[in-house]
Structures are given as C-alpha cells and as structure tokens.
Amino acid sequence: MSVNLTLLIVMGVLYACGIYLILELSLTRVLLGLMLMANATNLLILATGGYAGLAPLFNKSTDPRDYNDPLPQALILTSIVISFAVTAFMLGIIYRTWALARQDDIQDDAEDRRVAKTPSFDAEDDSVVPEETSEFPVTAVTEAAKEGGPQ
Amino acid sequence: MNIASLAPLAVVLPILGAALTFALNRNPVAQRVVSIGFLSLTLLLECWLLASVWTAGTASVTLGGWQPPFGVVMVVDQFSSLMLVVSSVISLAVLIYATGQGMADGDREAPVSIFHPTYLILVAGVSNAFLTGDLFNLYVGFEILLTASYVLMTLGGTGPRIRAGVTYVVVSVVSSVLFLIAIAMIYGATGTISMADLAIKLDGLDPGTRNLLHVMLLVAFGIKAAVFPLSFWLPDSYPTAPAPVTAVFAGLLTKVGVYAMVRTETLLFPGDTLNAPLMVVALLTMLVGILGAIAQSDIKRLLSFTLVSHIGYMVFGLAMSSVAGLAAAVFYVAHHITVQTSLFLVTGLIERRGGSASLDRLGGLAKLSPLLALLFFIPAMNLAGIPPFSGFLGKLGLLQAGIALGTPLSITLVVGGVVTSLLTLLAIARVWNRAFWRKPEDADYPAPILKDTAAVGLLPRTMVGPTAALVVFGVALTVFAGPLFQLAGNSAEQMLDRTAYIHSVLGGNAKVPEIAAPQSLQGGGK
Numbered sequence: 001m002s003v004n005l006t007l008l009i010v011m012g013v014l015y016a017c018g019i020y021l022i023l024e025l026s027l028t029r030v031l032l033g034l035m036l037m038a039n040a041t042n043l044l045i046l047a048t049g050g051y052a053g054l055a056p057l058f059n060k061s062t063d064p065r066d067y068n069d070p071l072p073q074a075l076i077l078t079s080i081v082i083s084f085a086v087t088a089f090m091l092g093i094i095y096r097t098w099a100l101a102r103q104d105d106i107q108d109d110a111e112d113r114r115v116a117k118t119p120s121f122d123a124e125d126d127s128v129v130p131e132e133t134s135e136f137p138v139t140a141v142t143e144a145a146k147e148g149g150p151q
Numbered sequence: 152m153n154i155a156s157l158a159p160l161a162v163v164l165p166i167l168g169a170a171l172t173f174a175l176n177r178n179p180v181a182q183r184v185v186s187i188g189f190l191s192l193t194l195l196l197e198c199w200l201l202a203s204v205w206t207a208g209t210a211s212v213t214l215g216g217w218q219p220p221f222g223v224v225m226v227v228d229q230f231s232s233l234m235l236v237v238s239s240v241i242s243l244a245v246l247i248y249a250t251g252q253g254m255a256d257g258d259r260e261a262p263v264s265i266f267h268p269t270y271l272i273l274v275a276g277v278s279n280a281f282l283t284g285d286l287f288n289l290y291v292g293f294e295i296l297l298t299a300s301y302v303l304m305t306l307g308g309t310g311p312r313i314r315a316g317v318t319y320v321v322v323s324v325v326s327s328v329l330f331l332i333a334i335a336m337i338y339g340a341t342g343t344i345s346m347a348d349l350a351i352k353l354d355g356l357d358p359g360t361r362n363l364l365h366v367m368l369l370v371a372f373g374i375k376a377a378v379f380p381l382s383f384w385l386p387d388s389y390p391t392a393p394a395p396v397t398a399v400f401a402g403l404l405t406k407v408g409v410y411a412m413v414r415t416e417t418l419l420f421p422g423d424t425l426n427a428p429l430m431v432v433a434l435l436t437m438l439v440g441i442l443g444a445i446a447q448s449d450i451k452r453l454l455s456f457t458l459v460s461h462i463g464y465m466v467f468g469l470a471m472s473s474v475a476g477l478a479a480a481v482f483y484v485a486h487h488i489t490v491q492t493s494l495f496l497v498t499g500l501i502e503r504r505g506g507s508a509s510l511d512r513l514g515g516l517a518k519l520s521p522l523l524a525l526l527f528f529i530p531a532m533n534l535a536g537i538p539p540f541s542g543f544l545g546k547l548g549l550l551q552a553g554i555a556l557g558t559p560l561s562i563t564l565v566v567g568g569v570v571t572s573l574l575t576l577l578a579i580a581r582v583w584n585r586a587f588w589r590k591p592e593d594a595d596y597p598a599p600i601l602k603d604t605a606a607v608g609l610l611p612r613t614m615v616g617p618t619a620a621l622v623v624f625g626v627a628l629t630v631f632a633g634p635l636f637q638l639a640g641n642s643a644e645q646m647l648d649r650t651a652y653i654h655s656v657l658g659g660n661a662k663v664p665e666i667a668a669p670q671s672l673q674g675g676g677k
Contacts, residue, residue: 022325027317034324041331048339071221072338075287079331082294086324089301093316100310107314109387115446 007047014040025105027094031087038083042076049073154203155210155227157196161235161278164193169271176264183250186267190246190274194239197278201232205638209651211284219656220348226284228652230481230642234281234410237485240624241402241492242274244617248496249395251613266306273299273399280407284656286334286344289411293330293375297323300404303396304388311391319388326374333367340364347656350418350649354664358424365420369412369429376408378466379436382459386443389458390451390508394499397451401458402492406484409465413480416469417646429470430560437463437571444578450498450508453582454491457534457575461487464571467564468549471556477643479548482636486533486541486628493530493621500526500618501586504610506598513586514594515601520610524587529622531583533629535576541628546572548636 014036021033049072054062056070098104168189175181204210209228213219249266276296283289301323305316338344340360341352353361370381377385385405389397440460447453465487468480498508504520505513517524533540546568553565585594591601628635645651650663 022321030321034321034328037325037328041328041335044332045335045338048335071344072335075334075338078287078291082291082298082327085298086294086301086320089298090320090324093305093313093320096305096308096313097317100308100313106317109314110311111390111449111452112387115448115452118446118448 003047004052007043011040011043011047014043027097027104027106030106031090031094034090035083035087038079042079045072045076045079153207153210154199155207156212158200158210158212158225158227158282159214160196161193161200161282162275164189164196165271165275165278169268169275172267172271176268179253179264182264182267186271187243187246187250189271190239190243193274193278194236194243197232197235197239200227201229201236203227204229204232209645209655211655219658220343220345223288224284224345224347224656225282226347226652226656227282228642228645228655229638230410230413230646231281233481233485233638233642234406235278237488238277238281238403238406239274241488241621242270242277242399244621244624245395245399245402245492245496246270248398248499248614248617249393251611251617252393252395252499265302269299269302270399272296273303273403277403277407281410284346284652286337286346286349290327290330290334293407293411294327296404296407297327300400304392304400306393306396315388315391318384322374322384326371329367329374330371333364333371336367337364345656346414346418347653347661350653351657351661351664353419361420362424365415365425368415368419369425372408372412372415373432374408375405376412376466377405377459377462378432379439379459379463380432382436382440382462385459386452386455389455390449394495394502397455398492398495398499401455401495402488405458405462406488409462409469409484412466413469413477413646416472417477418649418652421472421647421649423472426470426472427560429466430564433463433466433470434564434567435463436460436466437567441571441574441578445574445581448510450501450510450582450586451495453578454494454498457578458491460571460575461491461534464546464549464568467568468552471552471561472647473552473556474640474643474647475552475555476549477647478636478640479545479552481639481642482541482548482632483545485635485639486545486625489621489625489628490530490533490542493618493625494527494534496614496618496621497523497527497530500610500614503614504600505586506600510582510585511595512598513601514589514591514597515587517587519601522615523610526615526618526622527587528583530625531579533625535579536572537576539629541625541632544629544632544636 018033018036018040021029021036024030024033049069051068053068054066056067094104101107168186171185171189172182175185204227209226211219211224211226214223214225217223249270253266273296276292276294276299279292279295280289283292301316301320304319305312334344337349337353340356341349343349343352353364356364374381374384389400392400437460440456440458440463444453444456444460447456464483465480468476468483471477500523501513501516502508504523505516507513533542536542536546550565550568553561553568591597594601653661653663
C-alpha cells in the first residue's frame with residue numbers, strides 16, 4: 001500500500017494542534033481542538049484507502065484495480081456527519097455556559113472541591129461519645145437493679 | 152422465516168417511536184403512550200429473539216443485501232440477546248418512572264417534548280451497539296447513544312448540568328476519536344471492518360501491530376466503560392442529571408462499553424496477551440472506585456463511585472479469559488445493570504421525599520416511609536453482595552474462577568474483590584444509618600420537609616411502581632440464578648469458541664483460526 005506523504009504530514013500537524021488545543025482551559029479552543037482531531041482522523045481513514053483511483057462508479061469495461069477504495073470514503077462521510085452534529089451541540093453548550101456564567105472557561109465541580117476539603121475526621125462517625133445518648137442508659141439499668149435488689 | 156431476521160427491528164422500532172413522539176410534541180399524553188408502547192414492543196421482540204437464539208443458536212442478518220465481509224451484519228447470539236432483554240427491561244422501567252415524574256411535576260425539570268424522542272434514540276443506539284457485527288457500525292451505535300445522552304445530560308440547561316455536560320461531552324468525543332483512529336488503523340492493517348472477518352484476518356498480523364490495535368481499542372472502550380485511570384469523568388458528570396437519566400446512564404452506558412470490551416477481547420483478540428495488565432487495571436478500578444465512594448456525602452455521587460468500582464469486577468471476569476470467569480462476568484453485568492439502576496431510581500425517590508440527596512441533610516426516612524426504606528435496602532444489600540442475592544452469586548462465581556485460575560495475580564484480585572465488597576457494604580451502611588435510621592434532628596442541616604410526616608403525595612405511584620418492579624426484577628435474577636448462570640455459561644463458551652459466530656456470518660466453510668494460547672481456556676470448568 002502506497003501512502004501519500006503530504007496527507008500524513010497534514011494529519012500529524014492537525015493532531016498536534018488538536019491535542020494542544022484540547023488541553024486549553026477555554027471551551028471554544030477545546031471545541032476547535034476536537035474539530036481538528038476529527039478532521040485529522042478523517043485524513044487517516046482516507047490514507048487507509050490506499051492509492052488514488054477512479055471514482056468507484058461501476059462500469060464493465062474498467063479494470064477493478066483502477067477504482068479507488070470506496071469504503072473509507074463512506075466511513076469518512078458518516079464520521080463528518082457525526083462530528084458536525086457534535087460540534088453543533090458543543091457550540092450550543094458553550095453559548096449556554098456564556099449566557100449563564102459569563103465566562104468561556106471550564107468550571108470546577110463545587111462538590112468535588114467540598115469533598116476534597118472535608119477532613120478525614122468525621123464527627124459523627126469517629127468521635128468518642130462523651131455521654132450516654134441511648135434511651136436505655138447502662139447507668140439507669142444498673143441503678144434500677146440496685147434499687148430492686150434488696151426487696 | 153427465521154426470527155433472527157427481525158433483529159434489526161430492535162433498532163428500527165425505537166427510532167420509529169422517536170420520530171412519532173417528535174411529531175406529537177404538542178400532545179404529551181400521546182407521546183407517553185407512543186414511547187411506552189414502542190419500548191414494550193421492542194422488549195417483546197427481544198424476548199422472542201432470546202428464546203429463538205436459546206433453541207436455534209447464533210444467527211446473523213445482512214443489511215441491504217451486501218454480502219458479509221463487505222456489508223453490515225447484525226449478529227444475535229446468547230450474550231447480545233441477553234443484554235438486549237436486560238437493557239430493554241431497564242429502559243422501559245425508567246421511562247415509566249420518568250413519565251410519572253413528569254406527570255407529577257408538570258415537566259419543569261425534563262421538557263417532555265425533547266425527553267421522549269431523545270430517550271428512544273438512546274435505546275436505539277444501545278440496541279445497535281449490542282447487535283452489530285461490524286466495527287464501524289459499532290462506532291455509529293456508540294455515537295447514536297452518546298449524542299442522545301449529551302442531550303439528556305444537559306436537559307433543562309441549568310448551570311450545574313451544563314458544567315457537568317461539558318466534561319462529559321469532551322471526554323466522550325475524545326474517546327470516540329480514539330475509537331475511530333483504531334478502526335482506521337485496523338482497516339489499514341487488514342482491509343476489513345466486519346468483526347467475523349477480522350477475527351480471521353487479525354490472526355495473521357505481526358504481533359506488534361496486533362497489540363497496538365488491541366490497546367487502542369481497549370483504551371477507547373475503557374473510557375466509555377469508566378475503567379480506573381480513565382474513569383474520572385463519570386462521578387463528575389452523572390450525579391447532576393435528572394434522576395431517571397442518571398439511572399439509565401448508570402445502568403446502560405458503561406455496560407455498553409463493557410460489552411464492547413468483552414466482544415473485542417473474545418472475538419478479535421482471543422488468548423491472554425493483555426490479561427495481566429487488564430487484571431491490574433481491574434484491581435485498581437475496584438479499590439480506587441470504592442475508596443472514592445466512602446469519601447462522598449451525596450448519595451448520587453456515592454453510587455456513581457460504586458458504579459466505577461464494580462466495573463472492576465466485570466473487567467476481572469473478562470481478564471481471566473476462562474469459561475468460568477467470563478460466565479461470571481456476563482452474569483455480573485446483567486445483575487449490575489438492574490441493581491445500579493434501581494438504586495439510582497430509589498435515590499430519586501429519596502430526593503423527593505427527603506428534599507435532598509445529601510447525607511448531611513437526611514435522616515429518619517425509615518420511619519417516614521418504610522416502603523422507601525425497603526426499596527433501598529434490597530438493592531443496596533444486593534450491590535454489597537450479601538448472601539442470598541444475585542450480587543453474592545456473581546461475586547462468588549468470579550472468586551471461584553479466580554481461585555481456579557490460581558496465578559498470584561488472580562489470587563490478589565480475589566482478595567481485592569472481597570475487600571471491595573466489604574467496603575461497598577460500609578459505604579451502603581453509612582447511607583442507611585444516616586438517611587434512614589438516625590433521627591432527622593441529628594442531621595447537620597436537616598431538610599425542613601423531613602418534619603412533614605403527612606407529605607405522602609411526594610411519592611407518586613407511577614414512580615414507586617416501576618422502582619418496585621425493578622427491585623423485584625433484581626430479586627428474580629436471584630431466584631432464577633440457575634437458568635441465568637446457564638445462559639451466561641453458554642454465552643461464555645460460545646464467545647471463547649468463536650466458531651458459531653464466525654460461521655453464522657461468513658458461512659460454514661470459513662476457517663476459524665486456532666487461538667494462540669489455548670491453555671488459557673482451561674482455567675477452571677463450570
């Protein structure tokens with residue numbers, strides 16, 4: 001299988017930029033990163049199709065080896081449609097984040113922060129009980145036994 | 152006509168239902184009737200499929216008349232039909248619960264015109280992922296269910312949900328890109344993406360290339376299944392969604408990842424090349440997940456961490472690649488889908504009755520609503536693996552298989568499994584003691600609604616009913632554990648043998664390659 005070098009280099013650059021952008025804090029850049037990675041993957045699929053050839057429209061007189069491999073193109077078409085839908089949805093979410101919080105950054109989970117700050121000592125689970133809290137305290141039972149004892 | 156040729160209907164019916172409910176978005180009553188009706192039909196069809204596979208064996212359908220190695224096939228075997236039935240039972244129960252919630256609350260939380268079509272699309276995606284025999288179609292199935300889940304996750308568009316949704320969407324998209332890269336590389340290496348054909352052609356590859364493809368797929372599915380180093384996103388995003396949505400996500404989405412792992416491990420990459428790393432990952436998933444659960448004070452977050460932790464058991468069963476281990480893993484998947492979903496549904500009820508899902512605010516629920524306490528107690532004990540329940544049977548099967556395998560690593564995992572089970576009991580007992588047993592005034596910040604002993608209307612029958620039905624279904628898995636274990640054992644044998652699968656897709660003349668390390672098949676007989 002021969003591979004087109006330009007295609008490979010473009011793919012590598014797209015992946016590198018995509019991964020760099022995904023690691024950013026700004027949501028818009030993360031989205032751009034995801035789009036670049038999706039397109040890099042499309043190029044990768046295209047590269048797996050092998051050599052360039054004729055459009056795969058059936059004609060009896062053409063030698064089958066002159067055709068391009070049609071399957072990767074079908075896969076790319078599907079993957080473009082999917083990444084289009086996901087990008088549209090992400091844009092919606094980013095807009096909503098902006099409308100709600102007036103910022104474009106990825107936000108922390110408040111509950112995560114709270115759990116992380118919680119000390120390992122839990123008053124309810126771990127403290128020594130200073131006084132008798134039971135409805136039937138041991139002292140009352142023994143006193144009752146003492147009072148009842150001599151009779 | 153063969154019943155199995157109706158298999159694509161399991162995907163088509165929910166999609167049809169989605170289209171209809173979308174058209175009926177002005178009429179909530181008609182929407183409810185249509186979505187529940189279509190899901191019930193799907194469930195009936197899937198039960199029929201399971202019965203036919205039980206008697207007639209694995210069957211496949213080629214879509215669009217394209218012959219197998221080129222076109223998309225759908226394969227119904229015992230494992231996939233079992234998963235279909237369990238997933239449909241779950242999704243039907245959750246749908247009725249969500250409908251009940253919507254009728255009780257006036258649909259503020261979940262705009263009904265969006266909820267029903269999206270939910271049905273999610274079910275279609277799950278069915279597609281279970282049925283497909285084509286790697287790229289598996290990707291499409293994943294994308295269908297993920298895209299639907301993005302919408303369900305951010306339903307209503309409140310601040311916390313959008314924040315959680317961002318993490319969830321980005322992580323899912325990255326995992327999908329990884330999966331797509333793996334597919335592209337597999338196509339480049341073998342020239343096919345039909346799974347049965349791949350089972351034959353991957354065998355001839357150079358071991359280095361083969362391991363690369365194997366690891367790529369495992370990482371992609373590992374993110375979806377929330378296996379330890381790749382699981383951080385799950386407890387961060389699941390708890391904020393509406394209760395029924397969290398319940399169906401917890402039950403189904405990670406299990407689709409586990410299903411894909413099981414399918415690729417057994418069909419495409421049999422043998423024990425990556426079993427040791429998988430076992431280490433399983434151990435870490437179990438322990439890290441459950442230690443995270445103990446630290447939480449919010450019930451939904453706690454349950455999300457136990458969800459991560461128990462994925463470890465399934466990966467353990469898979470990593471043994473013995474019939475006994477795989478059978479126990481299949482059983483455990485069926486058990487865990489049911490139990491985890493019912494626990495999340497009960498948490499939704501707790502939230503309604505107690506005004507909060509935080510353990511700092513709850514107390515005295517056992518006295519306020521004994522029925523709620525019962526509904527929580529049974530699946531909770533089931534999850535922790537207390538003897539009569541299916542959780543115990545599944546864990547016992549895994550531990551027996553681990554001991555039968557007898558390597559130092561598998562024994563370590565057996566110990567880790569027992570420890571995780573005990574820690575699960577600890578986490579669950581904490582919820583029980585705080586939310587149900589102590590007096591409301593002992594809570595740090597008691598929710599005011601706990602004082603109102605007369606607020607029975609907070610638990611509508613349409614929500615309690617499906618929850619109770621799921622709890623009963625969970626108990627039924629215990630009562631009928633014998634036939635279920637037999638089914639799990641049969642599917643494990645079929646999956647490790649591969650002949651039935653490959654022959655049903657490619658015809659009886661296809662040559663099934665020998666598995667590289669046949670000794671791994673003898674790890675304990677069940």
